[in-house]
Amino acid sequence: MTSITGHSEADAGPSGDMAATGRVGDRVFSGLATGSGVFVVTLIGLVAAFLLAQAVPSLMDNKAGFLTSREWQVSAGDLRFGIADLLWVTVISSIIAMAIAVPIAIGVALFLTQYAPRRLARPFASLIDLLAAVPSIVYGIWGYFVLRDFVQPVQRFVESALGWFPLFAPLTVSGTIFLASIVLAIMILPIITAISREVFDQTPAAHKEAALALGATRWEMVRTAVLPFGKPGVISASMLGLGRALGETIAVTLLLSVTRGAFSWSAFAGGETFASRIANGSSEFDTPLKTGAYIAAGLVLFLLTFAVNAVARIVIERRKAFSE
């Protein structure tokens, strides 16, 4: 093929509108590239169509409100399922994880880019990245056997101090949303740190010097030059982290105590997220109607994650407009 691409005038296309497109090598390559693109799009379309086709019959048969019900009854002939509690647990566990991870990630990224000596920053950054390399099952086991004992006193304290607030209402559950959130926070910390570090590092020296020359201290320089410049990047990094937290399955499945029927707004309750409900229910994938119920839940998770990622993309795009 390479010998043909080297061949110059013989294959020049008769139309001649784009000088090189007529050659065999170019045609093959553009065909391959276009084919790959079409293939991926078709694949996504087929997956979506399959999921929809599986979910729709179950949704039609559903005797409970899919978006409003807390029931999950998928025995044959009597389908009653809703995602209200799944949505709550998924969203609140991710939000608590974000509330913990984002400030720490910003702090670490600022330390690495603005404060740490260069030769320390490199190994330290790799260490953070290494957190992303730990398999989620390991986080799950660690959270279950190690972290839980440390988190419980904290929970007791918050319960006794702020127990009147529904989110902190005391309950006697061992695998709480709060515990899962802390593990999720550790899992999304590396991605938020890595992206924040990159954007902070790109702060133009001119902006930093402008602040310093006005008599800014290091922290004031960070506040007037680095943080405003990095803000859109940090937001999109957080969104990516959120997307990961929403969909995390195995660690959450291990950590959360399943408490069907006993719903609470408290962060110290158990429960199930979309992903852990599906994982816990894998033994029930025996008839298409039952499976369809889980697939419907999975579709909502897909839409949720998609929306979060779309927002992140939009923020990144907007950042381009004023970064120059």
Place this chain on the structure above:
Amino acid sequence: MAQRIDVKDLNVYYGSFKAVEDVSMSIEPRTVTAFIGPSGCGKSTFLRTLNRMHEVIAGGRVEGTVALNGRDLYSKDIDPVAVRRTVGMVFQRPNPFPTMSIFDNVAAGLRLNGVKTKAVLAEAVERSLKGANLWNEVKDRLDKPGAGLSGGQQQRLCIARAIAVEPQVLLMDEPCSALDPISTLAIEDLIDEIKQQYTIVIVTHNMQQAARVSDRTAFFNLAATGKPGRLIEMGDTAKIFSNPTEKATEDYISGRFG
């Protein structure tokens, strides 16, 4: 308000590399002093030692003294942050804070100094923008981003930002090198006006500019690449450009090198 600068036996280093060697000079209050010289002669580096911005670069350090009204800026009990609040700086490329409005850009230095009162800020912003000859062009859009202005306007915005905190000295590092001739003229006029109040030191590659705006001129040169830059000659601008003492100065201003 304007103060004098006395530099004595100053050596400037980047790590172990000596960039500027053995500079001594005096800069009088309410004058414009121009630094000229070929690229790499250390004039910008030297300028940045006058408000301790040189230390911002990793490995940047100096030996010798820089005294502002008799007080050494490099003595141990002096905070570099305090120095930079007294000695303002305008950079080669206009660098307004891109996410801030015109108003906030000018107010940034005051806010760093803890000024919060809206009326005080508004008054200072108007005074500084007027001082930078920019007020009439931007008074109706103070809340718009500073980055939306033209290059020349941005540079005047940066000058407004620098003078808003009422510094004793204003350092300008090739402030017109990224600007068109009209904007350059506006900046030069501005320099001529504000020298009534400030001690101004300007680095320029443009010898006509040095001749137009400055009262005193210092010529820097370096023996060869990799050798430190030195102050060759300093004197009244008229004398430097008509009858310099040193041969190298004459060669440079007559365009024989550089």
